[in-house]
Every structure is written in structure tokens, then in C-alpha cells.
Amino acid sequence: MLSNDRQIDRRILLQADSLQEAGWQVTILAMPLDKPATAEDRRVVRIGADCESQARKENRVLDAYRRLRRWLPMNGYFMRLLKSMAWRFVVDQEQFYLNLFLVDGRRHPAQVVVAHDLPMLAVGRTLAAEFGAKLVYDSHELFSEQEFSRGQQKSWARIEQKHIHACDRVITVNPSIARELERRYDLAQVSVIHNAERVSSLAPRSKYLHECFDIPHPHRVLLFQGGFSAGRNLENLVKGIASLTSADIHLVLLGDGTLSDRLQRLALRLGMEKRVHFHAAVPQQRLLEITASADAGIIPYQAICLNNYYCTPNKLFEFIAAGLPILASDLPELRRLVVGNAIGTVASLSRPAQLGAAIEHFFGDPDRLQAWREKLASVRDELSWQREGERLQQIYEELK
Numbered sequence: 001m002l003s004n005d006r007q008i009d010r011r012i013l014l015q016a017d018s019l020q021e022a023g024w025q026v027t028i029l030a031m032p033l034d035k036p037a038t039a040e041d042r043r044v045v046r047i048g049a050d051c052e053s054q055a056r057k058e059n060r061v062l063d064a065y066r067r068l069r070r071w072l073p074m075n076g077y078f079m080r081l082l083k084s085m086a087w088r089f090v091v092d093q094e095q096f097y098l099n100l101f102l103v104d105g106r107r108h109p110a111q112v113v114v115a116h117d118l119p120m121l122a123v124g125r126t127l128a129a130e131f132g133a134k135l136v137y138d139s140h141e142l143f144s145e146q147e148f149s150r151g152q153q154k155s156w157a158r159i160e161q162k163h164i165h166a167c168d169r170v171i172t173v174n175p176s177i178a179r180e181l182e183r184r185y186d187l188a189q190v191s192v193i194h195n196a197e198r199v200s201s202l203a204p205r206s207k208y209l210h211e212c213f214d215i216p217h218p219h220r221v222l223l224f225q226g227g228f229s230a231g232r233n234l235e236n237l238v239k240g241i242a243s244l245t246s247a248d249i250h251l252v253l254l255g256d257g258t259l260s261d262r263l264q265r266l267a268l269r270l271g272m273e274k275r276v277h278f279h280a281a282v283p284q285q286r287l288l289e290i291t292a293s294a295d296a297g298i299i300p301y302q303a304i305c306l307n308n309y310y311c312t313p314n315k316l317f318e319f320i321a322a323g324l325p326i327l328a329s330d331l332p333e334l335r336r337l338v339v340g341n342a343i344g345t346v347a348s349l350s351r352p353a354q355l356g357a358a359i360e361h362f363f364g365d366p367d368r369l370q371a372w373r374e375k376l377a378s379v380r381d382e383l384s385w386q387r388e389g390e391r392l393q394q395i396y397e398e399l400k
Helices: 010-021 056-069 077-089 093-105 118-132 148-164 175-185 208-212 234-242 260-269 284-291 314-321 334-338 352-363 366-382 385-397
Strands: 026-032 042-048 110-118 133-140 167-172 220-224 249-254 274-277 298-300 326-329 344-347
Touching: 010 026, 010 110, 026 093, 026 148, 026 344, 056 344, 093 148, 110 118, 118 133, 133 148, 133 274, 148 175, 167 175, 167 220, 167 314, 167 344, 167 385, 175 208, 208 220, 208 284, 220 284, 220 314, 220 326, 220 352, 234 249, 234 260, 234 314, 234 352, 249 352, 260 274, 298 352, 314 326, 314 366, 326 334, 326 352, 334 344
Parallel strands: 026 042, 110 133, 133 167, 220 249, 220 298, 249 274, 298 326, 326 344
Antiparallel strands: none
């Protein structure tokens, strides 16, 4: 498995678990960390870990990127501009990852090579050809339709067009992206494996978040979890809480990111420091227990690009696994999963006043909220990693 991530995506680790359960031996080749990890999944191998990398220019670019991301929002205007300039004038998008990964990749001959997301596709194709292996492309998103410059979007689309027909199987995260990939590249079938979470029996709901922030127990807690980065509508979400007429609804933002300080200053300026609370990011193994102590989850993403328009973020399935009713932006896949399964509602959430009105309406009918919770008892099993993992195992069984 090839990944251009530092923090290995939960989707990749769950796939590795399911494949090992089916008898496969799995190696995950990933980008180097900024500093050594105290404990890391034993299947993960970091490129350049055992020898001096031959990709000198690429590593200098990576070093500059590490320094910049300490100060600039990951998806903010200036970071996007710098990335665009780097791809245009400093490095070639395809060759960059080939130079970084091929030397280490050749040390791990395999029967199947999995390219997780578009930057790994050329690397995966090259290694699969050298090994005489099958090639699987797992498109975690509509990669070329992210908030890139138009030139970058076209360049990534050309790379995808160039290599996707060499794949033995193509997998993605939801039906909308599957249909889009089939249409763009005239593919016969793109399989869907949702970003589901592994579920277990729900424990009685705790009051962890209430007690952590001294929130009165009768008050309701709305939870956002994930990265605090640009393009996620978080500033409007905080402003939306300030517009509420109900004083017993609190917002908890669980995670971290470059917008954290800005969001905390905004909450203070609006006088919302007793209603908007910030919880540091937690390890994945603790996440669902904390998530389940909220009353509901919110996904306020906006259709700022086609990729966001079709999004089904990890937090959607984490909320489902934790048994939380969901308030989400009215986007196609969020509507399909939330409204279609009767586990919450969707609304236009682009402006603070809309957010405030939607939140109050969401919590306004206790019987409806309870009905959503009861429906989640069955939906969380249907949309669990246990089910998705079985589908994944079948895909790989057909590759033998």
C-alpha cells in the first residue's frame, strides 16, 4: 500500500486490518514524519528511513513545506498559492512522487500494489509493472477537483487519465465519485467502499464533554471534530452559535489545526467563551468514546469545489458509529446518507444566520431527535467497517 500521508488515514489502516484477516501480508509505504513516532503501526514503513534518499530536490521541497505549515493554514489562500507555484516552477507533480517512492518501493515486492489517492498512482503503476503485480487504485476523493489552481487541476486530471486504465480495480468512497470517475474515464465499474468506522456495542452515554467544560447537564452539546483548517466553514459555525436565541446549546470543536487560535479569538470577541469550547485532538482509539458523549454532530462543509460537493468525510461515519444524530450541509452524499437513513437532517449552512436557524430547528423537537437516535441503532451496523471490510475482502479475493 502506497500513501502520500504522514498521518496514516484511518481508511488505510482499516483496509490493512481486513486484508490481514483474509490472509494477506500488508506493508504500508508512507511519507516521512517530521519527528520519530513513539509508537507506530508495525506495518508502516517510512520512505528514506534506512538510507539517504536519492530524491534530494524533492526532500528540500518537503523540508520547506514542513516549515511553512507551522504558520500557514493548510488550505488557506497563501498555502494554496505557494503549492501552485512549487508545482508549476519547481517540481513536476508526477515525477516528484516517483523520485520519492520508487527506491524504497522496489524493496517490497508484492502480488498487489495499492495506490492510495492520485499522487501514488504513477508510483503504483510503475511498481506493479516491475513486480508483475495487480494494481488497485483507491481514490479517497475527487482529487483533481480540490481547491487547486486551474492549471493544477488539469495537470492532476492528465495524470489520472494517463494511468487509471492500467488498474485492475478502481475503488472510491461513495457512489457520486464512483459515477464521476466512470464517466470521465469511460470505466466499466468503480467499486464503493465507504469510509466507515469499526463499531462495537454502544456503552451508556457519558457526560464527558459536559463535565470537561462544566456544561450544565440539561444543556445540549453539538460537536464538530477534525482538523481546524480553511474551507471548512468553521468561523461561520462559531458565529452561528452567537446568533442562537437558545442559551442551552453549546458547541465543542474537537481537534487541532492552524485555525485554532483564530477560532478561539473569535469566540472571545463574540462573548461565546462559555458556549464555544475547544478540546485538543485525541488518539483514534479514544475518539468514539468522546464523540458519543455529545448530543449531536455537525458537518458544515460548503461546496467550494466539486470534491467538497461530493464529500463524505470521516467524521460522518464516526458520528454514525458513536450513535449521534447529524446536522449536515445539504450536499448530495450527505443528504443520501443522513436523510436517506433518517439519522438527522440537512440544511443550507453557508451563513451564520442559516447555521443558527438550522441548529435551533435541529434541537427543537426532542421526539424527532430521539427517533434519529433509535434509527442509528440499526444504521450504525449497516454502515460499519465490518460490512465494508467484507466487501473489500471480496474485491481482493477476485484479484487472486
